[in-house]
Amino acid sequence: MRLSRKVENAGRPAAPIRIVHIGLGNFHRAHQAFYTEHASDADEWGIAAFTGRSAGAAEELAPQDGLFTLIVRGPEGDAPEVISSLSAVHAAADHEAYLTYLADPQVVILTSTVTEHGYCRGADGNLDQDAVADDVAALKADPRQRVASLPARLVAGFLARRETLGEGDQARFTVLPCDNLPSNGAVTAALVRELAELVDPSLVGWIDAHVEFATCMVDRITPATTDEDRASVEEQCGWQDISPVPTEPFTEWVIEGDFAAGRPDWESAGVEIVEDVEPFEQRKLWLLNGSHTLMAYAGSVLGHRTIDEAIADERVRGWVQDYWAEASAHLSLPADSVTAYQLALLERYENPRIRHLLAQIAHDGSAKLPIRIIPTARAERAAGNSAQGCQRAIAAWVLHLRGVGAPVKDPGAPLGAANDKPLADAVAAVVASLDAELGADEEFVSAVVAAAEELETLAG
Ligand SMILES: NC(=O)c1ccc[n+]([C@@H]2O[C@H](COP(=O)([O-])OP(=O)(O)OC[C@H]3O[C@@H](n4cnc5c(N)ncnc54)[C@H](O)[C@@H]3O)[C@@H](O)[C@H]2O)c1
């Protein structure tokens, strides 16, 4: 029997749609959909979730009425639960449905998980205008034409909302990006304003008056689904679910935002609403995501395939700890809380039942290193330190770009800089492409070359 709302004791009736989500991947379902499911007012807050690009996830979930099994996977065993908060699922191509939701005064929040690349931010931090050129042309020709990028989908939605709801409180709306990007709200706001300026400058003032861009730190390690996960749901729950989501027991969501148009009672599900999210964001991005990035490249050079395998290797664990010592020195949180966070991370990484593939984490390094590793490298150099932990992460990335370890899946990868030249020259070119100041720091570059040479001798 296939999981659906008709299966007895599996899920609640669909709640009215008041949230739209873009990027129907595993993380959204383990995190924002989970918190909305557990909010005290869950019956009032349904989500209409759209895929980021291809229709796959919507096609899998539609026959299940949006229901899926979240497999909360602790070291000792699984705790499966049905999540019912997706009231509707749509392919990205269902753009008319998206515009209809955005023009509905009951719909007041849009969340997104489209990866770091999905925001179309160029290396200079501004909108990558080449990446959105087709979308801009389409919106200028017809504001209801289908567009692909997240910033353009937001602008299209706001044009539709303004057209239907005009000015005033009924048009108020909150965007809450949930990707691993520092200051994700402010960054998205700037990109959307830039795109609106290109399409219809009069929309910028409307956005400023009606749309809030909240910022948040999100955390829950959520790997991709495997056939074993599907089989284990059938065995443990008795229903067929072709799209279950495995995740870890730990979960955290810290949000900075006013939500003038309303939001679910997420605090009742464990969400923290704070005045300033930045310290939480830096702690998570630098310690968790930074060490993930280090392990994805350096661990796979040694022949490891998953985080739990990598962290069990004393060499990798030592590299992670070197890197943590550097990153932690630049966090503003109390030292004992940072130490406790590191210990908790080690336990999470050691969970042998979360098979988090290094190859998955290795995707899109060109968008990740600049926000996960480079801030610490720069701060350490400014403090007169060597930044050895960061050097190792960068060195391992250069090897990855040269075909060692996990395969490259990264449209922004500086493959030209990294290849067809001796290792030392490749390191210099890649470091310069990451950060001009570090690229001009000869001592730093020589140390990265030495780290890359050492790692190369260890390649498994
Ligand atoms: N998986 C995790 O452990 C985790 C934890 C915290 C945060 N996140 C954030 O969530 C994001 C997605 O992770 P996931 O596990 O859901 O991955 P996933 O592969 O399951 O889903 C990725 C989603 O992003 C969409 N997407 C990818 N590139 C896009 C683009 N250029 N434009 C529009 N949509 C695009 C895809 O269509 C899909 O819906 C991560 O990149 C990260 O920023 C993930």
Ligand SMILES: O=P(O)(O)OC[C@@H](O)[C@@H](O)[C@H](O)[C@H](O)CO
């Ligand atoms: O999801 P990405 O690709 O941004 O990064 C890979 C991992 O570092 C990330 O997914 C972590 O598991 C996650 O951020 C934990 O909350």
